[in-house]
């Protein structure tokens with residue numbers, strides 16, 4: 001939207017602030033809960049922790065109605081296209097919380113099937129550490145998103161337009177060679193460890 | 200010796216070996232004989248010996264296993280629903296083209312279990328009606344539970360494009 005050319009700048013700035021103020025108090029989370037972190041996400045929405053105090057209790061299971069994706073849990077290879085598709089289906093402006101060690105880095109699941117951090121494939125705004133994070137931490141993350149919306153938000157979401165490069169970590173270049181396979185059973189002490197190269 | 204073993208020995212002399220582990224009795228079918236003998240043997244166990252329930256079907260990779268002579272095995276866990284007796288039938292297969300006859304004709308429930316063994320170990324089942332991958336994505340190339348497949352894979356988990364902010 002070419003709002004910037006249409007209206008005087010000070011007015012657009014005012015509109016930005018108003019829009020951000022309204023937006024940040026009515027975030028609609030999309031719960032992308034794939035594992036145990038999802039339980040904590042549900043607890044956050046329940047009466048004890050009550051995310052409704054911060055205006056983001058309206059969880060919707062349709063990405064078309066949401067503007068805050070909360071990825072809670074480990075994401076496997078097969079889920080990545082699904083996750084990207086859901087992310088693309090959400091209308092702009094939108095934000096993403098990567099909740100838990102698994103979503104942020106793969107956690108302890110450093111295996112062939114588990115993605116080592118969703119930020120390699122979709123943009124992430126706030127990371128929540130923990131396994132699982134406490135509901136208070138998730139609420140903190142929502143507050144951080146609110147602050148980010150207030151500080152950077154614009155009425156026509158033009159702040160996203162110039163972020164066109166990949167923002168995640170450097171892709172993992174090195175993978176294990178075939179000689180570093182796991183040792184076959186028979187010796188339980190080494191069965192799940194990586195083999196040290198012999199030379 | 201249980202009666203079903205007598206029946207088996209009478210019908211398939213020399214076609215199998217037996218072994219015991221704790222209270223499990225096992226019937227071993229060698230890789231050479233499995234193609235012709237496995238299905239008749241299981242049918243005999245099912246129809247004549249009362250092992251009417253296929254409780255489990257799983258694969259094993261014996262690469263680097265001490266004392267192992269064959270590479271793969273498929274384990275059929277049978278149960279007798281009348282007297283709760285259990286029996287394990289183990290059939291072996293080898294590279295380069297591990298293949299065993301399918302038992303879908305005997306137990307329909309074996310269909311997905313055989314697909315899983317095929318998906319994760321690469322053992323093909325001759326006569327299976329629909330032998331596709333069941334857990335891994337269809338474009339996946341390897342069989343990840345084989346022992347020579349690295350724990351972290353060959354980098355398949357990184358082979359997706361990244362969505363940037365501007366395009367989303």
Ligand code: SF4
Nearest residue numbers: 036037100102131132
């Ligand atoms: S971070 Fe911990 S709680 Fe969360 S999905 Fe991973 S293992 Fe489960």
